Amino acid sequence: MKLYAYCFTEDGDAPSESLTGIGGSQVRVLKAEGFSVLVSNFSADTVPVNRHNVLAHSAVIQRVLAHTTPLPLRFGALAGEEQLRNYVSAKHEALQEKFDSIRGCIEMNVKLISQGAEVVAEPHLPEPADKPGTAFLVQKKREILGSETRIAEAKRLTVWLEQHVGDLIKEASIEQGRTEKLILAASHLLERGVLEQYRARLKAAREERPELHFLVSGPWAPYSFANIELEFKSQFGVS
Amino acid sequence: MSSPFDHLIITEGGEPVDEVELSLLETLDHVLNRGLVIAGEITISVADIDLVFLGLNVLLSSVETANEVLRKRAVDDERKSAVDETPHTQE
Amino acid sequence: MEFSPENPRPAEPEIETSHVEEFVEQLRCVTDSLPSRINIDAQSVEQGLAKLVLTLIEFIRRLLEKQAVRRMEGGDLSPEQIEELGLALMRLEAKLQELKAQFGLADEDLNLDLGPIGRLI
Numbered sequence: 001m002k003l004y005a006y007c008f009t010e011d012g013d014a015p016s017e018s019l020t021g022i023g024g025s026q027v028r029v030l031k032a033e034g035f036s037v038l039v040s041n042f043s044a045d046t047v048p049v050n051r052h053n054v055l056a057h058s059a060v061i062q063r064v065l066a067h068t069t070p071l072p073l074r075f076g077a078l079a080g081e082e083q084l085r086n087y088v089s090a091k092h093e094a095l096q097e098k099f100d101s102i103r104g105c106i107e108m109n110v111k112l113i114s115q116g117a118e119v120v121a122e123p124h125l126p127e128p129a130d131k132p133g134t135a136f137l138v139q140k141k142r143e144i145l146g147s148e149t150r151i152a153e154a155k156r157l158t159v160w161l162e163q164h165v166g167d168l169i170k171e172a173s174i175e176q177g178r179t180e181k182l183i184l185a186a187s188h189l190l191e192r193g194v195l196e197q198y199r200a201r202l203k204a205a206r207e208e209r210p211e212l213h214f215l216v217s218g219p220w221a222p223y224s225f226a227n228i229e230l231e232f233k234s235q236f237g238v239s
Numbered sequence: 240m241s242s243p244f245d246h247l248i249i250t251e252g253g254e255p256v257d258e259v260e261l262s263l264l265e266t267l268d269h270v271l272n273r274g275l276v277i278a279g280e281i282t283i284s285v286a287d288i289d290l291v292f293l294g295l296n297v298l299l300s301s302v303e304t305a306n307e308v309l310r311k312r313a314v315d316d317e318r319k320s321a322v323d324e325t326p327h328t329q330e
Numbered sequence: 331m332e333f334s335p336e337n338p339r340p341a342e343p344e345i346e347t348s349h350v351e352e353f354v355e356q357l358r359c360v361t362d363s364l365p366s367r368i369n370i371d372a373q374s375v376e377q378g379l380a381k382l383v384l385t386l387i388e389f390i391r392r393l394l395e396k397q398a399v400r401r402m403e404g405g406d407l408s409p410e411q412i413e414e415l416g417l418a419l420m421r422l423e424a425k426l427q428e429l430k431a432q433f434g435l436a437d438e439d440l441n442l443d444l445g446p447i448g449r450l451i
């Protein structure tokens with residue numbers, strides 16, 4: 001019997017209310033060495049990625065978040081009970097450290113769409129119709145220039161955003177130039193108590209830059225700050 | 240750039256996009272792309288959909304909706320071929 | 331856990347924006363890390379290998395393109411050399427498209443999700 005795992009919480013923090021999870025199953029608490037894992041029974045080998053399941057997963061995490069800050073698992077975590085216990089055992093220290101950093105916190109997201117400055121057009125070159133190779137390179141140049149402009153702007157906006165909310169956040173995870181228009185996607189970890197201040201700062205930032213399109217979402221459980229797979233980092237020397 | 244959702248969000252042409260859709264996308268961004276990963280194996284699947292046929296990278300919809308798309312396509316294809324043939328009695 | 335003004339109960343995640351459609355459009359690519367997770371399981375070994383190889387080639391190809399553009403801008407190439415370089419890169423891009431098609435891989439499939447390292451491309 002496989003279990004679908006939703007999140008970890010510190011012992012004693014798991015909610016006492018009854019929760020319904022994936023496929024209408026009952027969510028229960030598995031206690032393992034000072035941590036709790038929220039799980040529900042799951043019969044198949046894989047979890048279908050569909051609207052219902054995704055929302056069910058999110059809803060469970062969200063209910064827990066109302067009581068305490070959980071360490072959320074990515075969608076689709078299927079494991080046996082033994083496997084889960086082994087995981088907690090093996091990663092005990094890392095889990096403890098992680099909880100130390102996220103305790104009492106929530107995650108907020110800011111996404112920015114920028115219309116961007118128009119890329120400066122090249123002064124001269126008419127499109128040489130009889131020179132397809134050259135035209136190809138000219139087009140590539142336009143594309144490359146465009147993306148470099150975007151990245152530069154993303155960097156500027158990162159700094160600008162940091163100036164507005166930097167002192168309120170514990171940790172930030174930033175994605176620059178994610179798509180052509182989505183120039184910045186920032187995830188912020190902050191203590192619950194400063195949420196209203198944070199929102200007020202973002203409001204001020206919006207007013208300062210009316211040409212930017214903002215999307216602010218949250219509060220979320222700290223999905224963007226959940227990963228503790230350090231082996232990968234040490235192997236490849238990525239900081 | 241074509242979107243994986245083009246095939247699945249059935250709008251009868253030009254309906255305004257819902258806040259609900261945006262909320263779903265934001266939720267997806269969190270639960271699918273982030274969160275702690277505890278096992279290396281692939282444990283997710285796309286149910287009942289022929290990926291190759293639809294030519295998509297990823298599908299997100301209830302199974303019902305996707306089947307609706309397939310049914311609608313089958314009907315459209317039938318209609319198209321019916322137009323090409325010499326007309327005969329309706330069914 | 332006690333709730334107080336300093337520790338408020340968080341509501342359901344709200345989304346606040348005045349540009350719903352625009353963000354929907356941009357966020358539709360959100361799930362593009364999924365295919366590599368599903369496909370790795372479903373693929374044959376050959377396709378997995380092809381994917382790895384083609385990703386590396388694609389990476390190099392893009393570097394070559396950037397370098398070619400820089401040289402073109404730098405002015406140390408004659409018009410004939412520019413034309414030859416452009417044609418060679420065109421052919422390389424076309425060949426790569428062919429190979430991708432042969433293995434049933436889309437552009438997005440070549441963005442291997444390597445976690446902390448992020449995408450190669």
